[in-house]
Amino acid sequence: MAATKNVELGEVALSFNDIGMTFPDGTEALRGVTFDVRRGEFVTIVGPSGCGKSTLLKIASGLLQNTTGTVDVDRDRLGYVFQDATLLPWRTISKNVELFAELHEVDKNKRQALAQEAIELVGLTGFENHFPKSLSGGMKMRASLARTLTLEPPVFLFDEPFGAVDEITREHLNDETQALFMRKGFAGLFITHSISEAVFMSTRVLVMSNRPGQIVDEYNIPFEYPRKPDLRFDPEFARISGEVSLSLRGAH
């Protein structure tokens, strides 16, 4: 188990037990995937394109039904951040951030307060009445994060959320997500193509093989939080990234 040090490790919040997934057309996407994520753990899966990473998150959230195995997770307050910000363009940022609380029929005053707090937390104060079309890609992603935060989810699923933003914005968003993780201590399951992002963010990195996706390697990341941006230049960081990269090449 990873040494998270200054983020308290809690109970198992998400558990995959021997998950297999075969689509109706016969494509086997996942085979025998087994691992747990505890509260206070930030686990990242890296793997080749099309290996079944996103499928695994969809199974965790109930959007897809696995063909074998079981998933244990409380789906009532599951946080799911998609590849796209998926903001509703006709709603202002504050109304977008309120959406989940609204769908869960939270009282109007309470959901406004929750939304305001989440907006402040992701640094979007002042943009409450803007429509998504006037925001940059990074800001939309922050709004998407804020929307998920209103649920105060014990489990956060991130489906390659920062893949579409530029490198600098991605680093900022990494810092901000890390700050949220430290503050909330949720169980995080993150998907990315970037090895550097995976090592920087995570307590544990799992490498998934080509289709059918299986977990082939696991790396505990020993760095303490908060992790500064210049950690990326640390020799130990480079060594771990290199190992993950080698493992990923083997997984192709």
Next chain:
Amino acid sequence: MSDVTQMPTPPATASKSVRDRGRGGLRSVLPPLLLGLGLIAAWYGVTYGVLREDRRFLLRAPHEVVNVGFLDWENFSELLGGLWSSGKVAFIGLLLAIIIGVLLATIMSQTKLLEQAVFPYAVTLQAIPILAIVPLMGFWFGFGFTSRVMVCVIISIFPVIVNTLFGLQSVPKGMHDLFTLHQASRLTRLRKLTLPNAMPAIFAGFRISAGLSVIGAIVGDFFFGQGEVGIGQLIQKYAGRLLGEQLLAAIILSSALGVFVFLFFGWLGNRVVGKWSDAEI
């Protein structure tokens, strides 16, 4: 969490874009204006250059049309009365087409089976030559106001149905997933996701239908002569009596009504969805 990027519209860029828009506006107005002037010149050319004096009743000169059709109050008030009557028919027909069309499309969007059952009939309705069913409508609804409105509904309902259905069915999958994750009911999904998402397409449909409803009202005037006199009936009357100036004035006014409702719905659509949508309505 304090790293807020700036809004992407620095003042210098904004003032430049206003200047550009001003130039762009002039550039977009100038070509049709010049073409319009050219057409009026050609009109004069045909009236005075092509037609013999005893044949000029076929195409009166523009200033004669203005003098007789618009500046003579007696003629102009008759035209305005006809326009008002046809405008009412078009408005009520369009309103009914919008209500029935949006309701029908919404129901169709909820069940694939219903869509498959209803859509062929909607297409058939669009394909019916309106003149072929005019006598039947006269039988059923009389030769007055009701039949005129029915013609408008039949002519203008198809774009409302098709555009609304398209809008309701074009929600990105990720947004549907969002609502599925939070166990949103079918009604909640309709109210908070599919209907708002469809608004740009719905307004585009309204705009097309609005123009068609004016055509429907004038077609209706031609065939259903009872009740108030519409502008279509005036057109028939002027044509029959070879009143070229009034005929052209009536055609110009009815075209203006069509253009007005088209522009009005474009304006309304932009007021309602322009704040958040990039779609051109």
